[in-house]
Amino acid sequence: MLDIASYESAAQGVLTEQVWDFIQGGSGSESALAANRAALDRLRIRPRVLVDVSQCSTATTVLGAPLAAPLGVAPMAYHRLACPDGETATAEAAGKAGSLLTVSMFASRTLEDIAAAASGPLWLQLYWLRERQALVELAARAAAAGFQALVLTVDAPRVARRPRDVRSGFSVPGDIRAVNLPAALMSSSHRRTEGASAIEKHSREQFDSSITWADLAWLRERTGLPLILKGVLTAEDARLALAHGASGVVVSNHGGRQLDSAVASADALPEVVDAVAGRALVAVDGGIRHGGDLLKVLALGADLAMVGRPVFWGLAQGGATGAAEVLRLLTEELDEAMALSGCPRLTEITRALITSR
Ligand SMILES: Cc1cc2nc3c(=O)[nH]c(=O)nc-3n(C[C@H](O)[C@H](O)[C@H](O)COP(=O)(O)O)c2cc1C
Numbered sequence: 001m002l003d004i005a006s007y008e009s010a011a012q013g014v015l016t017e018q019v020w021d022f023i024q025g026g027s028g029s030e031s032a033l034a035a036n037r038a039a040l041d042r043l044r045i046r047p048r049v050l051v052d053v054s055q056c057s058t059a060t061t062v063l064g065a066p067l068a069a070p071l072g073v074a075p076m077a078y079h080r081l082a083c084p085d086g087e088t089a090t091a092e093a094a095g096k097a098g099s100l101l102t103v104s105m106f107a108s109r110t111l112e113d114i115a116a117a118a119s120g121p122l123w124l125q126l127y128w129l130r131e132r133q134a135l136v137e138l139a140a141r142a143a144a145a146g147f148q149a150l151v152l153t154v155d156a157p158r159v160a161r162r163p164r165d166v167r168s169g170f171s172v173p174g175d176i177r178a179v180n181l182p183a184a185l186m187s188s189s190h191r192r193t194e195g196a197s198a199i200e201k202h203s204r205e206q207f208d209s210s211i212t213w214a215d216l217a218w219l220r221e222r223t224g225l226p227l228i229l230k231g232v233l234t235a236e237d238a239r240l241a242l243a244h245g246a247s248g249v250v251v252s253n254h255g256g257r258q259l260d261s262a263v264a265s266a267d268a269l270p271e272v273v274d275a276v277a278g279r280a281l282v283a284v285d286g287g288i289r290h291g292g293d294l295l296k297v298l299a300l301g302a303d304l305a306m307v308g309r310p311v312f313w314g315l316a317q318g319g320a321t322g323a324a325e326v327l328r329l330l331t332e333e334l335d336e337a338m339a340l341s342g343c344p345r346l347t348e349i350t351r352a353l354i355t356s357r
């Protein structure tokens with residue numbers, strides 16, 4: 001497999017049509033999904049030549065944790081949809097590749113099993129459930145298992161209408177469970193209804209869509225872990241995130257799965273980077289499929305790039321080995337893009353490297 005696209009087509013051959021559509025799909029007309037790729041494609045690199053690139057290094061640290069490259073796995077629910085071992089395979093893969101793994105609140109393996117399989121840094125993603133006690137318990141378990149940060153997803157007061165899932169009547173298969181949450185909170189995710197998406201209905205029942213900036217203090221008082229907000233797309237919200245004690249933001253439109261008309265993450269990134277001005281971590285996800293995409297978002301000022309679907313494709317195609325290959329491939333491609341653009345060190349990757357066509 002020479003590129004991420006090969007993993008994508010291999011995964012399509014392995015997964016059921018319904019699961020494939022759940023993974024690939026976006027909300028509404030899928031315009032935010034398309035915009036993520038289009039924004040990255042519009043950017044081109046202005047390479048510098050005759051620079052000594054005999055020793056390139058992609059290595060970095062993120063919130064104090066060493067990584068082989070500024071690359072992480074975005075939180076995705078239910079990795080067991082892609083391979084039988086689920087998130088323990090992903091944790092093994094991320095460790096092998098020197099990448100960071102963000103575990104979804106809806107992981108299909110326990111936090112403790114995932115931590116046991118991991119050799120690199122782990123973050124835990126949360127949706128704000130009405131049942132607040134479940135958040136407190138998860139945060140405590142994550143800290144005890146050695147997770148290094150909490151990632152609160154703020155672009156999903158509820159799950160958006162995703163036409164592919166409505167058409168297929170998507171529900172989470174009964175044998176694949178969000179094992180870190182009380183079963184009673186999750187039962188409607190498994191209730192199959194023709195012409196309706198169970199996860200959308202579940203989110204309307206269980207997600208607290210009334211929370212505001214003022215509620216963040218409640219969560220911060222109950223955990224010692226740094227809090228990162230995922231789904232920030234504006235300078236205004238980046239400033240509010242810092243004012244409310246966030247240690248970082250993930251610039252993301254949720255892989256085109258939430259607000260259909262949302263700005264592409266690569267287009268939103270510069271204003272967020274400027275607003276944060278080095279005071280906190282800025283990560284980004286959405287449509288990153290090549291080392292060149294990594295170079296582009298780093299040039300726009302991201303500290304960390306995260307990938308979602310490509311990891312699912314790697315898992316589907318080859319379990320832990322497939323997911324590790326995907327992460328390694330992106331790291332190798334970043335190394336090559338750095339060498340061929342005259343940037344032996346990450347600190348040399350600046351906005352001067354980028355032009356839009
Ligand atoms: C199958 C799937 C499940 C996802 N589950 C979650 C989740 O549980 N929590 C979350 O914050 N984001 C979730 N996301 C969004 C990803 O974290 C991420 O924002 C997005 O996939 C990045 O874009 P990419 O897939 O184009 O790389 C999910 C995405 C996919 C494709």
Ligand SMILES: CC(C)CC(=O)C(=O)O
Pocket residue numbers: 077106159199254257
């Ligand atoms: C179970 C879902 C809420 C996860 C998902 O599909 C997403 O966040 O995009």
